[in-house]
Amino acid sequence: MAAPESGDGNNGAARMVTLISSDNTRFEVEAAAASLSQTLQLTILDGGGGGGDGIPLPNVDSATLSKVLEYCIKHAPAAANGGAPNATAVDRAELERFDNEFVNIDQSVLYSLIMAAHNLEIEGLQSLVAKKVADMIKGKSPMEIRRTLGFPDPTPEEQAEMNAHMLEYGWAYE
Amino acid sequence: MPPEPQLAPGDWLSALPNGPLHTVLSFLPAPQAVRTCVLSRRWKDLWCTAPCINIDMMGGDFMRKWTKFEYFTTNLLLFRRGTLSLDKFRLCCSLTSQQCLRDVDRWVRLGIKYCPLVLEVILMGRIRIGPDSPFPHLGESSRLKRLHLEAVYLDRCFAEQIQSSCTVLEELELYTCVHKFQEISSRTLKTLIMETSENDSGQRFVITAPSLVYLQISVTNTSYSDGLLFLTLQNRTSPYHLVWMPRLLQRFHLATMDLYGGGWDDEVTNRRLAAMGRTAVVKLLRLEVRLWSAFVVRKCSNGQDSVEPPLMDAILRAQVLDFGCYFVVAGGDEEDMFDAIVAMMTPQELEAKKEEEEAAMRAVAGSQGGSLVTK
Numbered sequence: 001m002a003a004p005e006s007g008d009g010n011n012g013a014a015r016m017v018t019l020i021s022s023d024n025t026r027f028e029v030e031a032a033a034a035s036l037s038q039t040l041q042l043t044i045l046d047g048g049g050g051g052g053d054g055i056p057l058p059n060v061d062s063a064t065l066s067k068v069l070e071y072c073i074k075h076a077p078a079a080a081n082g083g084a085p086n087a088t089a090v091d092r093a094e095l096e097r098f099d100n101e102f103v104n105i106d107q108s109v110l111y112s113l114i115m116a117a118h119n120l121e122i123e124g125l126q127s128l129v130a131k132k133v134a135d136m137i138k139g140k141s142p143m144e145i146r147r148t149l150g151f152p153d154p155t156p157e158e159q160a161e162m163n164a165h166m167l168e169y170g171w172a173y174e
Numbered sequence: 175m176p177p178e179p180q181l182a183p184g185d186w187l188s189a190l191p192n193g194p195l196h197t198v199l200s201f202l203p204a205p206q207a208v209r210t211c212v213l214s215r216r217w218k219d220l221w222c223t224a225p226c227i228n229i230d231m232m233g234g235d236f237m238r239k240w241t242k243f244e245y246f247t248t249n250l251l252l253f254r255r256g257t258l259s260l261d262k263f264r265l266c267c268s269l270t271s272q273q274c275l276r277d278v279d280r281w282v283r284l285g286i287k288y289c290p291l292v293l294e295v296i297l298m299g300r301i302r303i304g305p306d307s308p309f310p311h312l313g314e315s316s317r318l319k320r321l322h323l324e325a326v327y328l329d330r331c332f333a334e335q336i337q338s339s340c341t342v343l344e345e346l347e348l349y350t351c352v353h354k355f356q357e358i359s360s361r362t363l364k365t366l367i368m369e370t371s372e373n374d375s376g377q378r379f380v381i382t383a384p385s386l387v388y389l390q391i392s393v394t395n396t397s398y399s400d401g402l403l404f405l406t407l408q409n410r411t412s413p414y415h416l417v418w419m420p421r422l423l424q425r426f427h428l429a430t431m432d433l434y435g436g437g438w439d440d441e442v443t444n445r446r447l448a449a450m451g452r453t454a455v456v457k458l459l460r461l462e463v464r465l466w467s468a469f470v471v472r473k474c475s476n477g478q479d480s481v482e483p484p485l486m487d488a489i490l491r492a493q494v495l496d497f498g499c500y501f502v503v504a505g506g507d508e509e510d511m512f513d514a515i516v517a518m519m520t521p522q523e524l525e526a527k528k529e530e531e532e533a534a535m536r537a538v539a540g541s542q543g544g545s546l547v548t549k
Contacts, residue, residue, distance in 0.1 A: 111186045114194050126197055133187065134201030142212050149187050151214060162212045171249040172208040 017049030019069075025062035026054055029069055033076040038121035059119050064112040071125050074098050079124075103132040107149075188216040192223070200226035200262070203233040204250060222255040227285070231267035240270045244277050251284050259317065260290040269299035275307045283310045294322040303327045305354065305374075312339055320345040328353040330375075336360055358383065 015031040019040075031049070035041045040055060049055040057065065078095060103110070110129060117125040137145050145151070154162060166173070187195075199207045199221055207221045207228075229247050236243040247265075263285035269275065282295055293315075297303065308329040312318070318340050328348070333355035336343065345365040346358070356375040358366065359382040366383060 107186065111190070114190060118191065118194050126194065127201075130194060130197035131201045133198045137198070137210070138202060138206065142209065145210075145213060149185075151185055151188070154214065158215060161215070165218065166212050169208060169211060169253075171246060172205050 015050065017044055018054030019049065019065065020054040020056045021060055021062040021065045022058050023062050025065070027062075027065060027069055029073065030076065032080055033069065033072040036072045036075060036079055036122050036124070038123070040120065057120075060116045061112070064109075064116050067109070067113060068116050068120065068122070068125065071102060071128075072122065075124055099128055103128060185214075185216075188214060192220065195220055196224045196226065199224045200228060203235065204229045205233070205235045205246060208250060208253075219255070222253060223258065225258065225261040226264075227251075227254070227260060227262070227288075228264045229266070229281075230264070238268055238270075240274055243267060244274075247277070247281055251281060258288075260285075260288040262292040262294070263288060263290040264292075264294040264296075266294070266296040267298070269297055269301040269303075272301060274299075274301065275303065279307065279310060286310060286313055286315065289315065289317045291317055292320040292322075293318060294320075295326060296322075296324040297326060298324075303352070305329065308332070308354075311335065315340050316342065318343050320347075322347040322349075323351055324349040326351055328355060330355050333357055333359070336363075357381075 016028050017031045017034050017040075019027045019029065019034060021027065031044050034049070035044050040049075043049060043055055060068065075095065078091065105113070110132060113125070114129045114133070116122075117129055136148055140148060146153075195217075199210065202210070204227070207224070210217050211219070211221055227250070229250065231238060231243045236246070265278070265281055265285065267274070267278065269278070278295075278297065285293065285295075295309070303325065304327060307327060309323065309326045309332060311331060312335045315335070316339070319342055321340070321343060322345075328351055332353070336346065337359045340360070341362065343360060343362055346360070346363055347365070347367040347369075348371055349367070349369045350371070351368075352372040352374050354374045356373070361383075363383045366381065
């Protein structure tokens, strides 16, 4: 069945844009997917990123960018729907499954993703990665958190400072 | 497989800017978010400048003990620094005595002072909240975009504030609330959810929301016996109203959908509609079969509850009006409950849906023995 997709005023095929990572790799994606980034959205609305020129992203390397775009492509259709009212339970479950899988990654990748999501202002991704970090922290004592995330051991002065601090915040330890 | 973290051991997390770290904190239970202040110097002041306050009694920390919860919450709000406005203020607690209401009132007032974009207050427990402890005044909530309330009492002033003070409010979600007001009116509201609400005003309830795109209402038949009125004034010159009244009839639910146009009779209404070149777009969708016979359309221009055509007729009549919306009526269980969702669609989307739903309806009617759709 040829369901005529009314592509929001676009005629014919979906518009593509090109993004260029810090190491000069070019990525061609649908404008709708790239527009999940608040930072890119305006440029794209202004007609940027099409044709020969791409949008340079000096802060994002190719490995990270490809991961980010994987997220955007998956989430673009739901975002276009305006979210909740029309989404079916199946669609939502599938996105959730994807998200869980997506953040099952190494800490260094997680760091790059957080930075990229922050710089590109991709709201859903920002929450997703932050939630992942929160889950790593949740229920752990400060000591365990330091260990899990590889914080350096505090210097004696710092430790003293922290102890004093802890007294002040006794109410959070009741 | 990428090697172990390339960053200096540790502190890749602390190396992040405040923004992402604040987002991380927003996903932690409040007590733990506060406790991150002892992680390192970097973390010392992070929690108290975070733009999100989420205080939830249901976490393990409080064991549902009010004294513990009160002590923590009062301190948290005291130690939080600065008068920076918040992105979100969320309070979720289970009331154990009437005394708790005083604390909640105090905290919510503080929360409102932070001018949050999102305000959520969720109350639980067996304490019945009545007119003597209404939800605090929202003040000049000119930033409030989303308001989510559960089990609070909303007095008459609340509706006035929604209309005049909440100038950018887009989402209003009321769950198991009791309300004294009889009207919700907002130019900016896009989503309105009223689940299991109780109408304490004893009057017909009126919703006027020209920007509304999503409406979800689930009401008890007893508390809205005088009906619900939903006004979609898409352009201000359009005086067409949709009145919708759920009532209980025998064991089934009687819902009356009235179409009326400010005191005109049907013919005049139709002429006016035709003059405006409106197209048929109101659509009833996915009806519980046993609700069919209970649906009645009437024309209330002359104040009579006279005409009671069967449902299919109702759909045809409804299509005369152009509200740019269609109805999804779902639910209708035995528990005196009637659920409905109204979503607005573009005419093109509707056309596509229409065919699909009509086929589905015919199929349902066929499989149920057809007797329900006969005159």
